[in-house]
Amino acid sequence: MRDEPLVLGIETSCDETGVGIVRGHTLLADALASSVDQHARFGGVVPEVASRAHLEALVPTMQRALDEAGVTLADVDAIAVTSGPGLAGALLVGVAAAKGYALAAEKPIYGVNHLAAHVAVDTLEHGPLPEPAVAMLVSGGHSSLLLVDDLTAGVTPLGATIDDAAGEAFDKVARLLGLGFPGGPIIDRSARDGDAASIHFPRGLTAPKDMVAHRFDFSFSGLKTAVARWVEARERAGEPVPVADVSASFQEAVCDVLTAKAIDACRSTGVRTLVIGGGVAANSRLRVLAEERAARHGIAVRVPRPGLCTDNGAMVAALGSHLVKAGIAPSRLDLPADSAMGLTEVSVPG
Amino acid sequence: MLVLALDTATPASTAALVEVTPDGLSGIAERRTVDPRAHGERLAPEIAAVLADAGLRPRDLTAIVAGLGPGPFTGLRVGLATAASMGHALGIPTYGVCSLDGLGRAAGPGRVLIATDARRREVYFATYADGERTSGPEVAKPADVAGLLHGAVGSALPAGLLPGTADESVEAEATVAGLVDRAAGEGALKYGDLFGVPVEEHLLYPPGAALVALAADRIRGAAPSEILTPLYLRRPDAVEPSARKPVLT
Numbered sequence: 001m002r003d004e005p006l007v008l009g010i011e012t013s014c015d016e017t018g019v020g021i022v023r024g025h026t027l028l029a030d031a032l033a034s035s036v037d038q039h040a041r042f043g044g045v046v047p048e049v050a051s052r053a054h055l056e057a058l059v060p061t062m063q064r065a066l067d068e069a070g071v072t073l074a075d076v077d078a079i080a081v082t083s084g085p086g087l088a089g090a091l092l093v094g095v096a097a098a099k100g101y102a103l104a105a106e107k108p109i110y111g112v113n114h115l116a117a118h119v120a121v122d123t124l125e126h127g128p129l130p131e132p133a134v135a136m137l138v139s140g141g142h143s144s145l146l147l148v149d150d151l152t153a154g155v156t157p158l159g160a161t162i163d164d165a166a167g168e169a170f171d172k173v174a175r176l177l178g179l180g181f182p183g184g185p186i187i188d189r190s191a192r193d194g195d196a197a198s199i200h201f202p203r204g205l206t207a208p209k210d211m212v213a214h215r216f217d218f219s220f221s222g223l224k225t226a227v228a229r230w231v232e233a234r235e236r237a238g239e240p241v242p243v244a245d246v247s248a249s250f251q252e253a254v255c256d257v258l259t260a261k262a263i264d265a266c267r268s269t270g271v272r273t274l275v276i277g278g279g280v281a282a283n284s285r286l287r288v289l290a291e292e293r294a295a296r297h298g299i300a301v302r303v304p305r306p307g308l309c310t311d312n313g314a315m316v317a318a319l320g321s322h323l324v325k326a327g328i329a330p331s332r333l334d335l336p337a338d339s340a341m342g343l344t345e346v347s348v349p350g
Numbered sequence: 351m352l353v354l355a356l357d358t359a360t361p362a363s364t365a366a367l368v369e370v371t372p373d374g375l376s377g378i379a380e381r382r383t384v385d386p387r388a389h390g391e392r393l394a395p396e397i398a399a400v401l402a403d404a405g406l407r408p409r410d411l412t413a414i415v416a417g418l419g420p421g422p423f424t425g426l427r428v429g430l431a432t433a434a435s436m437g438h439a440l441g442i443p444t445y446g447v448c449s450l451d452g453l454g455r456a457a458g459p460g461r462v463l464i465a466t467d468a469r470r471r472e473v474y475f476a477t478y479a480d481g482e483r484t485s486g487p488e489v490a491k492p493a494d495v496a497g498l499l500h501g502a503v504g505s506a507l508p509a510g511l512l513p514g515t516a517d518e519s520v521e522a523e524a525t526v527a528g529l530v531d532r533a534a535g536e537g538a539l540k541y542g543d544l545f546g547v548p549v550e551e552h553l554l555y556p557p558g559a560a561l562v563a564l565a566a567d568r569i570r571g572a573a574p575s576e577i578l579t580p581l582y583l584r585r586p587d588a589v590e591p592s593a594r595k596p597v598l599t
């Protein structure tokens with residue numbers, strides 16, 4: 001275990017300031033500071049508010065992570081940081097801080113891809129990832145299906161949302177129902193008392209014509225509008241809105257499309273492992289439905305525990321550890337924060 | 351005492367090494383890139399370069415001084431995040447200074463207006479008398495600077511040219527000229543015609559040595575490390591959502 005690299009990871013792509021420390025595939029620390037409460041009244045993440053919070057939280061979060069792991073910066077073998085994709089101003093705070101730590105402690109730095117890090121974090125719980133694997137990443141910021149041939153070299157995008165992210169749809173519907181923010185956990189809870197079959201909401205991009213051009217893509221904007229129309233029609237008719245039923249039916253529509261397309265992606269590529277990550281992976285119905293459908297086709301589903309599904313520093317450290325072990329060259333000190341970083345880049349080349 | 355100065359409150363990314371002695375200070379090396387979109391990429395290599403220029407290592411540093419702005423937020427935070435993380439990693443104190451004060455100090459004797467570009471057709475500004483700040487820092491439209499200065503500085507303002515008169519440019523020109531003798535900073539250069547005072551074209555960005563000079567007493571006295579909080583002067587642009595709009599029409 002002492003031979004394994006000790007890697008520190010910094011994550012600031014959205015509203016979570018995360019610092020994680022891993023040794024090889026072993027998680028030693030996962031410190032997090034969230035600005036989610038500051039965004040609640042705006043019904044979504046406000047980039048400038050998130051950036052300000054990252055600057056305030058970074059040093060204290062770093063200290064907590066070091067204390068938790070019982071290590072010092074001098075012990076660390078490499079520092080990894082989310083270079084993109086994400087909110088430009090938020091990413092820049094983490095990248096600047098990571099450079100400061102790397103410069104001062106004279107350590108190599110790796111600018112890494114946030115989406116690849118969501119996949120890498122699973123290895124902290126379930127061990128080495130069988131490759132190739134299919135990964136489905138669903139959160140407030142992303143909804144993607146990826147083919148993972150080699151986590152350290154490159155990831156092939158299979159499909160992504162063409163409008164709203166899955167988590168965004170949860171936020172919007174929660175707001176529509178007057179349930180609050182963030183919508184994911186609230187809808188999940190509300191749906192437990194509802195009937196998922198009571199209302200049939202549309203499944204985006206599943207019509208035969210869509211399956212030609214958008215087989216592995218998602219669309220949640222039409223679903224959100226359909227829910228709004230349904231709720232308004234009720235209100236106009238002076239009837240009460242069955243919030244639990246709407247939550248359950250909406251959640252079912254999202255999870256149905258996500259899991260159907262993920263399993264289809266596995267089957268069409270002959271892959272037997274599906275990794276699910278991102279905040280929406282914490283949704284209880286998504287986990288159950290994915291397990292059920294995957295089992296029918298002999299596909300293994302790997303979902304990290306909820307705390308590792310949402311954005312955190314451990315995922316960045318986990319990917320950094322993969323890169324170090326694979327002998328990938330570190331990035332340079334001029335590495336950019338790249339809000340639109342593509343998946344062909346797992347780390348910023350040195 | 352070897353001090354690193356960082357400033358990213360203007361389009362310039364500045365990293366400087368300054369030696370502070372009991373009775374003075376001297377610049378050792380300075381690197382600067384002027385590109386409003388490149389702070390995140392340029393600053394760290396500049397720090398590595400000034401250290402290499404001097405044949406020194408990060409562990410040789412005694413303290414870090416950072417310009418707290420005001421300045422465009424995204425770039426400003428790059429300098430502060432870098433300074434805070436380096437200070438943390440090295441276990442050395444960090445001290446914050448107003449970036450405009452760096453320019454004001456460097457401008458030397460006389461009454462000087464320091465203005466930097468705040469974007470959105472506004473400037474961050476402050477006034478100085480012999481290097482000491484006399485008003486600000488504030489953010490305002492260039493045409494409104496005179497009115498704000500008059501209230502703060504309280505100098506004679508020509509009658510009939512108070513803020514709110516019809517021709518804003520005439521007002522700004524006449525009144526700023528009455529309150530200061532010259533101006534510096536890239537905001538002063540950009541809106542120089544409006545201010546109507548001579549602009550020090552060689553002094554557009556805060557020099558590292560001036561920033562360190564502002565914190566020299568704290569450095570010599572080994573004052574406690576400071577949390578580097580930006581001088582934002584503006585609240586985040588964020589609106590709370592209004593009532594839900596119907597989708598049915």
Ligand SMILES: [Zn+2]
Nearest residue numbers: 118139278311
């Ligand atoms: Zn994420």
